[in-house]
Amino acid sequence: MSLLDSFGTDNPTDQCERKPDLVPPYRQEAFHRVFLYLQTLNVPEEKARELAREALQIAGNNQKDTAGSPFITEAMRALRELLVEQLPLLRKESFSLKSVSLYENLSGISSMPPLNRGFMSPDAMDLIPWRTFLVRSLKRAAAIVSRPLIFFIFFIFLLIFFVYLTLWR
Amino acid sequence: MNHPFTNAAWKKTSRIRRIILIIIILTTTVVACLFMSNILPHKGSTGLEVAMVLVFGALFAWISIGFWMATAGFATLMRKYDRFAITSTCLENHRRGELSGRTAILIPICNEDVERVFTRLKITYQSLEATGKLQHFDFFILSDSTDPDSWVEEEAAWAEVNQTLGAANRIFYRHRRVNIKYKSGNIADFCRRWGKNYHYMIVFDADSLMTGSTLIRMVQVMEQNQSVGILQTAPLGFNRESVLARVQQFSNHVYGPIFGAGLNFIQLGDSHFWGHNAIIRVAPFMKHCSLPRLSGKPPLGGNILSHDFVEAALMRRAGWEVWLAYDLEGSYEEMPPTLLEELKRDRRWCQGNIQHMRLLFSKGLFPAHRVLFLHGAMAYVSALLWFLFLSLSTAEAILEVVRVPDYFPVMRSLFPTWPVWHPQWALTLLASTGIILFLPKFLSLLLIIFRQKRSREFGGVIKLFLSVMAEIVFSFLFAPIRMLFHSKFVFITLMGRQVGWTSQQRSEHETSWREAIRFHGLGMALGCIWGTVLFFMNRSFFWWNTPIIVPLILSIPLSVLSSSTRLGKFFQNLGLFLIPEEINPPRELQLLQTTIQNQKTFFAPIPIPLKEGFTRAVVDPKVNALHRSLLEGKRKLMPSIIKRRQEFLEKALTQGPKTLSPKEKKELLLDPQCLLQLHERLWETLDHMIAQKWGFPPERNSL
Numbered sequence: 001m002s003l004l005d006s007f008g009t010d011n012p013t014d015q016c017e018r019k020p021d022l023v024p025p026y027r028q029e030a031f032h033r034v035f036l037y038l039q040t041l042n043v044p045e046e047k048a049r050e051l052a053r054e055a056l057q058i059a060g061n062n063q064k065d066t067a068g069s070p071f072i073t074e075a076m077r078a079l080r081e082l083l084v085e086q087l088p089l090l091r092k093e094s095f096s097l098k099s100v101s102l103y104e105n106l107s108g109i110s111s112m113p114p115l116n117r118g119f120m121s122p123d124a125m126d127l128i129p130w131r132t133f134l135v136r137s138l139k140r141a142a143a144i145v146s147r148p149l150i151f152f153i154f155f156i157f158l159l160i161f162f163v164y165l166t167l168w169r
Numbered sequence: 170m171n172h173p174f175t176n177a178a179w180k181k182t183s184r185i186r187r188i189i190l191i192i193i194i195l196t197t198t199v200v201a202c203l204f205m206s207n208i209l210p211h212k213g214s215t216g217l218e219v220a221m222v223l224v225f226g227a228l229f230a231w232i233s234i235g236f237w238m239a240t241a242g243f244a245t246l247m248r249k250y251d252r253f254a255i256t257s258t259c260l261e262n263h264r265r266g267e268l269s270g271r272t273a274i275l276i277p278i279c280n281e282d283v284e285r286v287f288t289r290l291k292i293t294y295q296s297l298e299a300t301g302k303l304q305h306f307d308f309f310i311l312s313d314s315t316d317p318d319s320w321v322e323e324e325a326a327w328a329e330v331n332q333t334l335g336a337a338n339r340i341f342y343r344h345r346r347v348n349i350k351y352k353s354g355n356i357a358d359f360c361r362r363w364g365k366n367y368h369y370m371i372v373f374d375a376d377s378l379m380t381g382s383t384l385i386r387m388v389q390v391m392e393q394n395q396s397v398g399i400l401q402t403a404p405l406g407f408n409r410e411s412v413l414a415r416v417q418q419f420s421n422h423v424y425g426p427i428f429g430a431g432l433n434f435i436q437l438g439d440s441h442f443w444g445h446n447a448i449i450r451v452a453p454f455m456k457h458c459s460l461p462r463l464s465g466k467p468p469l470g471g472n473i474l475s476h477d478f479v480e481a482a483l484m485r486r487a488g489w490e491v492w493l494a495y496d497l498e499g500s501y502e503e504m505p506p507t508l509l510e511e512l513k514r515d516r517r518w519c520q521g522n523i524q525h526m527r528l529l530f531s532k533g534l535f536p537a538h539r540v541l542f543l544h545g546a547m548a549y550v551s552a553l554l555w556f557l558f559l560s561l562s563t564a565e566a567i568l569e570v571v572r573v574p575d576y577f578p579v580m581r582s583l584f585p586t587w588p589v590w591h592p593q594w595a596l597t598l599l600a601s602t603g604i605i606l607f608l609p610k611f612l613s614l615l616l617i618i619f620r621q622k623r624s625r626e627f628g629g630v631i632k633l634f635l636s637v638m639a640e641i642v643f644s645f646l647f648a649p650i651r652m653l654f655h656s657k658f659v660f661i662t663l664m665g666r667q668v669g670w671t672s673q674q675r676s677e678h679e680t681s682w683r684e685a686i687r688f689h690g691l692g693m694a695l696g697c698i699w700g701t702v703l704f705f706m707n708r709s710f711f712w713w714n715t716p717i718i719v720p721l722i723l724s725i726p727l728s729v730l731s732s733s734t735r736l737g738k739f740f741q742n743l744g745l746f747l748i749p750e751e752i753n754p755p756r757e758l759q760l761l762q763t764t765i766q767n768q769k770t771f772f773a774p775i776p777i778p779l780k781e782g783f784t785r786a787v788v789d790p791k792v793n794a795l796h797r798s799l800l801e802g803k804r805k806l807m808p809s810i811i812k813r814r815q816e817f818l819e820k821a822l823t824q825g826p827k828t829l830s831p832k833e834k835k836e837l838l839l840d841p842q843c844l845l846q847l848h849e850r851l852w853e854t855l856d857h858m859i860a861q862k863w864g865f866p867p868e869r870n871s872l
Contacts, residue, residue, distance in 0.1 A: 036865075037852060039774045040789055073853040080849075109798040111327060111342040113307075118365045120357050122461040123483065126531045133530035 030056060030075040037079060051086065055079035179253055183437040186241075187537070190435055193237055198230040204598045210569055210588050217565055224558045231551045232605050234544070235428070239609030242431030247620055251430065253437055255400065255492040256386070258393050268305045268388050270368030272448070277355045278323070279313040279348065281375040282676050284779070286310070287326040288764045289378045294334055296381035296757050306384070307367070308340040311355050313348035317834035320344055321782030324799055325792050342799075346839075352444070353460050353476035360455045367451050374445035376503040376675050377404065380757050383499030387448040390494065398454070398489025399481055401440060401447040402500035403429040407750050407758060410677055410738060413511070413731035414504040416643045419636055419746040421504070423627070424613045429495030438490035439537035444477035446500045450489065454480070457487035463527060467667045468520045475521025478545055479528060482538035499755070507680045507732035508647070509688055512654050519549040519658040520667070552655030559717065563703065566710040610637055626749035636745045647731075649717045650724045653692045680732040682725070689724040696721025777864035783834045784826045786844065788863055793848045797841040806840075814843050822850055825862030 034055050038048035058078035059071060126132050145154055205225045206213030213222050245251050274293070278286055290308060297303050310327060314320050327342040334340070345358060356372065364370075369391055371384060383402070390400055403425060406418030433440065442449075458480045463470045473479050481491045505511040522545040528534070529542050576585035614637050618624045627633040700718040703711035711718075720727065730736060740746050750758050777784050785792045806814075817833045826834075837843050854860055861867065 033852065036774065037790065041791065070853070070855055072855060076849070076853045109795065111324070111799050113338070113341055113363060113366070115362050116365045118361055118455055120360050120364070120455045120459045122459040123457055123487075125461050125483075125528075127461060127464045129528060129530040129532070132532070 026071045027056065030059065030072045033072050034075050034079050037076070041083075051079065051082060055082055058082070179437045182253070183435070183439065183537075186435055186437075190234075190237055190241075194230055194233045197233050198226050201229045201598065201601065202226045204594060204601075208591060208595050208598060209565070210590065217561060217568070221558065221561045221565065224554050224561065228551060228554050228558060229602070229605075231547055231554075232602070236605040236609060238431035238435060239424075239427050239612060240431070241434040242427035242429065243609070243612040243616060245430040245434055246427060246616055249620070251433070251496075253433065254494075254496055255390060255394065255397070255433075256494050256497055258390065268302060268385070269392060270305070270388065271366065272306050272369040272371060272384075272388055273359070273363070273367040273451075274306055274308045274371045274373060274384070275311055275356060275359060276309065276373045276375070276377075277311045277313065277352050278375050279352075279355075280316045280319050281314075283319060283322040283326050285676060286323075286375050287330050288761065289373075289376070290340070291330055291334065292757050292760050292764070293373075293379055293381070293384075294330075294336065294340070295760070296379075297384055298381070300381040300385055302381075302385055303339070305388070306339075308336075309359060309363075310340070310342045311359055312342065312344045313351070313355050314344065315348065315831075315835075317831055317838050318780060318782035320835075320838065321786040321792060321796055322779060323782075324796055325779075325782070325785065325789075328791075328795050344799075350460065350472050351474070351476075353473065353480070357459060360451065364451050364455050369448050370451050370454075371448045372445050374502060377446050378407075378501040378757060378761065379446065380499035380755065383497060386497060387494070391448055391450060394490075394492075396488075396490050397438075397492055398450050398484040398487070399440075399442045399447055399491040401442055401491070401493050402497045403493065403495045404443075404446040404500045404502040405498075405748075405750075406504040407501045407748065408761065409504055409506065410734040410741075411506045411679070411732050412737045412740060413508055413643075413647075414506050415737045415740060415746045416640055416731075417504040418748055419627075420640050420644075422748045423617065423633075423637065423640075424610055426495070427609060427613050427616060429493065433493050433495050436493065436537060438492055439485060439535055439541075440481070440491045440493040441541065442477045442481035442484075442491060444475075446502060453484060453487060453489050457489075458483045463524070466665075468662050468665060469524055469527060473521070474524055475518060475545070478522075478525060478538075478541055482528075482534050482541070485535050485538055486533045499757075501750075501758075503675060506675070506677050508650070508728045509680055509684065509732075510674050512651070512688075515549070515651075515655065516658045519655065520662045522546045522549060523659065523662050549655045549659050552652045553659045555652050556656040559714075563699070563710075563714075566703065566707040570706050607641060610641065613637075623749070626752055628744040628747040628752065632744040632747065636747070639740075639745055643731075645716060646720045646723070646727055649696075649720045650689070650692060650727065653695070653721065677734055678732075679734065680729050682729055685725045685728040689728055692721055692724050696724070774866075775864050776866065781826070781864070783829070783838065784864055786838060787821070787826070787847050787851060788865070790848065793844060796838065797844055800839070800841050803841075814840050818843050818847055821847060822854070822859065825859060827862070 031052055034052040035048055038051055043051065055075050055078040058081075059074035062074050062078060145151055202222050202225065206218065206222050209218045209221065211218055213219060251257065276286065276290060287310075290310070294303075294308065297306055310323065312320065312323050314323060323344070324342065327340065331337055331340055343359070343362075345355060348354065350357065356370075359370075369388060371379070371387065373379070379402075387400055387402070391397055405425065406414070406421040409415050409418050460473045460476055460479060460483075462472055465471070485491055505514055522542075525542040526546050529539055574588055576587070578586055614634065617627065617633065618630055624630045624633050627636065696718050700711065700714075700722065703714060703718070741751070754762070775788055777788060779785075782792075786796045787793065814836055817829065817837055820833070821829055821837065829837075837847065851860070851863055857865075857867070
């Protein structure tokens with residue numbers, strides 16, 4: 001049975017006898033849209049047809065109250081209401097419908113475990129270490145040179161160096 | 170027999186080993202420098218020649234480090250027993266026992282190929298499940314993706330994996346809206362939110378794959394050694410088809426073990442952290458390894474880019490040990506598929522490693538980690554030094570031709586000084602440099618054939634030998650090209666130009682000729698000019714330099730051909746560059762291959778490509794609902810923001826998803842109300858043209 005044979009009508013019993021070309025185009029279109037929506041939700045074909053028919057039926061009734069609203073809009077709205085009611089039941093029937101729970105139970109999903117806050121702050125780290133290194137090295141050098149004997153040797157060395165520079169042509 | 174070692178023993182041993190290494194390196198470098206100065210026309214007496222000898226010395230010392238490390242690694246593996254192998258501390262009775270600590274497996278991603286990431290996650294999960302110890306592990310996909318399509322795709326993949334594996338409350342997904350401090354910030358964010366729930370965390374890269382038994386073993390080693398802060402494994406390359414990547418994964422398998430053992434021989438408890446395929450003790454990491462922002466502007470200031478080295482140094486500074494488990498198998502990663510991808514990655518690493526020089530003198534760091542900072546920077550600076558050396562030697566060669574020889578450099582001399590060149594000395598120096606560069610490769614070969622008797626895993630002795638020879642040719646060909654790019658990276662980093670932190674293209678793809686011309690054109694032109702000048706001015710020097718000039722001239726075809734997967738498969742069919750995982754693949758890699766072959770690209774029944782995440786979030790009711798439910802709590806928005814988003818919504822509905830910019834898509838994805846409205850209005854639309862723009866099939870043909 002093609003899917004067009006199972007479009008939503010007021011009287012489901014005579015659907016096998018009706019020909020597709022007798023179905024109004026807006027209704028066919030609405031049926032296609034609703035059925036496609038159900039397919040994206042992995043609803044099994046038979047069940048999808050049944051739901052689509054029902055949605056179209058509700059849409060037909062609703063349209064009488066909300067004159068001017070397009071039929072597709074009404075059908076989709078009716079389908080959404082139906083899904084909210086029926087999905088918990090459908091899910092029990094078929095494994096493949098488990099994913100549908102994602103649609104139905106929106107507020108219950110979280111991809112993260114409950115928070116258990118800790119803190120992580122940087123330890124003291126010298127951010128311009130080369131400057132500190134330079135100062136530290138100079139201080140060390142100064143501390144060494146300030147000792148009398150080393151200062152004397154350093155002085156003699158500087159003197160020799162100066163003399164060498166002066167005499168060198 | 171295994172002996173657990175004490176802390177004091179490794180510290181003392183490492184000190185002795187490092188002093189010996191320094192002495193050997195300095196001695197060989199001084200000898201090589203003396204040789205070099207004797208080869209030069211003026212025996213190293215001119216300023217130019219002094220500069221050449223100095224640069225040569227630095228380069229020779231650099232390559233000697235690798236040589237002596239490999240030799241040490243060879244000796245260790247020949248002995249077949251290493252007292253200081255961290256894995257040898259994990260005793261048999263402990264291996265059979267239960268794990269006491271909880272471990273989080275972290276997969277930080279940023280605009281990665283979602284299918285690849287989740288396939289690897291699934292395989293690791295199943296492998297862990299098979300060990301029966303899954304209950305001790307949780308998985309976290311930590312997304313920093315800025316691309317709206319990737320964001321939605323990741324969420325959908327997470328839901329699908331959870332459903333397929335039945336892994337609710339074991340596989341988690343977190344998307345960060347602002348990716349402060351890149352990967353290190355991503356990990357730190359995890360630690361702040363959930364770090365207190367776990368004893369250990371194992372960090373993966375987007376292309377990492379680890380077997381369940383390896384993960385268990387890592388945790389066991391950590392439990393056995395309470396002083397270890399970080400345990401790094403040595404990941405092996407796998408799953409590649411392009412020529413270059415196959416060559417690299419082959420060398421990784423053949424030479425990797427002796428270099429790994431050598432590194433461990435010298436570093437012991439002061440080892441590296443490479444940022445992935447490693448286990449970290451969470452509490453000390455949270456306490457001591459948070460990274461500061463460096464003063465000043467990027468590239469040398471700002472956020473620390475190569476965070477792993479710094480984290481290892483900080484962990485060590487706090488007294489925790491960092492070890493390399495070089496002999497632990499079952500840890501894999503993928504090599505970059507093309508030369509250009511490798512160079513793009515190197516540019517980021519180069520900037521990060523040069524930035525480390527600012528931390529070189531930081532107070533409290535261990536000398537070994539200061540050396541690691543220097544070593545990391547030298548990996549790229551050495552290229553600039555080589556470039557400098559070539560420039561100086563070319564200048565010297567040209568000067569020798571242009572300049573009139575001075576036969577009486579010393580005044581009032583009776584005899585002339587003839588310029589004498591000793592080709593035998595030059596050959597000796599060349600040979601010794603060759604030995605330093607290539608001997609480790611032959612030592613690896615000997616180890617595999619005679620000691621480990623694993624040549625069959627590489628296709629047999631002859632194929633293994635031929636593969637090594639071919640790999641040497643490849644490394645000869647690519648070294649000058651890499652040198653030129655690395656020199657450029659160092660130069661532009663020092664000039665203050667920053668590099669973006671884009672995601673890596675990890676899937677197989679080939680370099681187009683246009684791309685190759687764009688990237689290598691300048692290098693080829695330089696090779697041509699340099700070669701022509703030398704050819705006409707100093708023919709003998711030209712011949713000496715042909716191994717560098719020719720690859721530069723051929724860089725464009727080399728880059729394109731090396732990215733070819735067809736050529737890679739051709740070599741594979743010849744039995745070249747085979748790795749043990751191809752001859753006898755472990756279960757995990759077999760699974761990976763099967764999954765890759767069965768990958769779907771569209772979601773049924775509406776033919777929207779999986780990669781178009783935003784479109785799926787609008788069209789697919791499941792993805793739409795999932796995305797909205799994963800958005801954090803409701804936010805009160807300013808009227809201007811609501812108005813702007815409403816405009817984007819109308820634009821999306823009237824013009825289709827392709828007209829929206831990533832920023833506009835992201836704004837809509839951040840607003841659950843807008844997204845629901847968009848979804849409902851799209852499904853209610855009467856305009857078939859718009860519906861088709863969103864991927865709906867034509868109405869009549871759809872059923």
